[in-house]
Amino acid sequence: MKELFPLLEAGFAANKMSTRHKLDDLEAALNGNASGAFVDLRRAADKLDFAKVGKLLGEIKETIKLE
């Protein structure tokens, strides 16, 4: 999970479409945690609102207290 977040953050910050493919990995890694925020994140990613995705990623990171 520690390796996945920087990849996702960098990919979404650069508006890279393929970063969305890694969301399945994040969902699996979260294992049901922060599920509400993840649903919002997936929706924002589908709408190509990557600024919101970045914000939600930060919230998820905070929720699961990833160092």
Place this chain on the structure above:
Amino acid sequence: MNDLAANTKILIVDDKPLNIEVLSETIEDLGDILFATNGQAAIDLCIEQQPNLVLLDVMMPEMDGYEVCEKLKALPETKEIPVIFATALSDENDEAKGFEIGAIDYVTKPISAPIVIARVRNHLELKRYRDYLEQIAFIDGLTAIPNRRRFDEHFQSEWQRGVRHEAFLAVLMIDIDFFKPFNDHYGHQAGDDCLVKVAQALASSVHRPGDLVARYGGEEFVCVLPDTDLAGAEITANTLRKSVNALKVPHEFSNVTDHVTVSIGAAAVKLKQSMKPEELVKKADNNLYEAKESGRDRMVAA
């Protein structure tokens, strides 16, 4: 996605996410797809990510595609990025306007997948060839460091930048001591090997982004050091000299020591509009002459 495509970035610019999705799915095998939904974001992404190609919508709110293209072509860091317009406008005047401001091609919406794929693929290939040609045009064939042409271009650009900011600029002229006797006694192959080693040692001794070591001609090299006063130039010159000494390339026919050495002339100025670039190079060259005359294997700065 193959290796070539994996190292390719294509930026799609459109204010409608659905259009981005459609285009992205069409060309996703040709590269990593980036997107922007407005003109300013597109320009920022181009500067930051340096995509290999931009597919640009014309009709967008605030800044339209023509304006984005004009701005990209005006910026030194983005002017070489090829732009293809992807738009619903099909009037030939619109097309002509796109070409006039620097676009390389035009595709009309609704897009035809095979046509878009073929055009994007062709333009990516042309861009690769252009980049390759540009690269070999600026690299010295023997030593693989920048050549005289690259030096001329870089020096001019740093000079102009320095004049704008009234900054210091330093130049070092570097010459291998007793290179003719080296060549005469060890042969041209050994001479070439010596040039390669010295060039690589010099080039790997400067590290700041604007610093440049180039082959000036024959056994002569030149180093450009932006934002560097004479004291800084002296420090770098001595670092370069030591890097060549450390190679310990044997030279029995040198009059100063038993291995290959270099002499360096250093000069630096605080730039002003009234100065001429060639004067700085001449000053460094005069100092190199002084270094040679006063015994070689040394640096002279003034």
